Amino acid sequence: MNFRLKEALRRKVTTHNRLVKLSTFGAALGVILMWAFLYFVGNWLPLLFLTIVKGLDAEVPPNLHRWILLIFVLWIVVGLIDRLVRKSGLHPSESSGVAATFKFLMLPPRATFAVWENSRNSIDLSEHDLEIASNFIERLYQIGKLEVQSVPVELPADDSRDRILTALRTTQLIREREIQKTSFLALTHPERVAEFVQA
Numbered sequence: 001m002n003f004r005l006k007e008a009l010r011r012k013v014t015t016h017n018r019l020v021k022l023s024t025f026g027a028a029l030g031v032i033l034m035w036a037f038l039y040f041v042g043n044w045l046p047l048l049f050l051t052i053v054k055g056l057d058a059e060v061p062p063n064l065h066r067w068i069l070l071i072f073v074l075w076i077v078v079g080l081i082d083r084l085v086r087k088s089g090l091h092p093s094e095s096s097g098v099a100a101t102f103k104f105l106m107l108p109p110r111a112t113f114a115v116w117e118n119s120r121n122s123i124d125l126s127e128h129d130l131e132i133a134s135n136f137i138e139r140l141y142q143i144g145k146l147e148v149q150s151v152p153v154e155l156p157a158d159d160s161r162d163r164i165l166t167a168l169r170t171t172q173l174i175r176e177r178e179i180q181k182t183s184f185l186a187l188t189h190p191e192r193v194a195e196f197v198q199a
Contacts, residue, residue, distance in 0.1 A: 005196040006134040009173075013123045013130075016171050024119045031112050035072065038108065042068040079109020123167045132157070133164045137173065141193045145186040148176065 047060055061067075125133065136154055140146060146154065155161040168174040175188045187193055 002134055002138050002196065005138055005193070006130050008196050009134050009137065010130055012171050012173070013125060013167065017122050020118065020121045024115060027111075027115045027118055031108075031115055034108060034111065039065075039068060039072075042071070076109050076112065079106055079113065082106050082109070083113055121170060123170060125163070125167055129160055129164055129167075132160060133168060136164065137168070137187065137193060138197055140174065140185065140187050141190055141197050144190075145177075145179075145184040148183040148185060151185065 043060070043064060046064060050059070050061075132155065139154055151165070152161065155164060165174075169176075172188050174185050177184055177186060
């Protein structure tokens with residue numbers, strides 16, 4: 001086994017996971033600030049309206065904060081339904097004004113769910129997975145490209161194949177390309193792998 005290549009892959013995965021954590025933290029902080037701002041606006045607008053109508057004697061409606069939180073919960077629920085619909089492959093036309101308005105209103109829930117989706121981009125490979133993945137990278141370097149349908153021959157274990165391929169695609173170490181209607185896997189930057197491949 002190529003230990004240098006395995007350690008290089010480990011560093012690549014570690015760097016990727018660190019970036020995922022940082023981006024998730026930053027996105028989560030942004031989402032928290034966004035909802036805090038919306039909560040402030042939700043409390044301020046009714047008071048502004050009542051002040052215009054009733055003057056300076058206007059008071060904040062009782063339980064206003066509870067109504068705002070309830071609206072937020074319903075907003076998230078609608079956003080969850082929207083997310084499920086989009087995941088199912090149903091994409092209604094967004095050319096109409098109503099669709100554009102709905103898309104704008106769904107920005108807060110979509111941003112919230114995007115934080116969760118981003119956190120799932122972390123890569124979790126065991127020591128055994130790292131060995132198999134580094135051997136697969138070396139094999140791809142040697143043969144240049146591999147038919148997608150032949151991947152199970154190189155990665156016979158069903159439980160780790162998808163995990164390893166997802167990790168290598170996520171870190172952009174491999175890419176898929178089509179040649180004469182046949183799909184192949186190849187290294188994205190074979191020249192970067194060359195220095196780690198043993199002669």
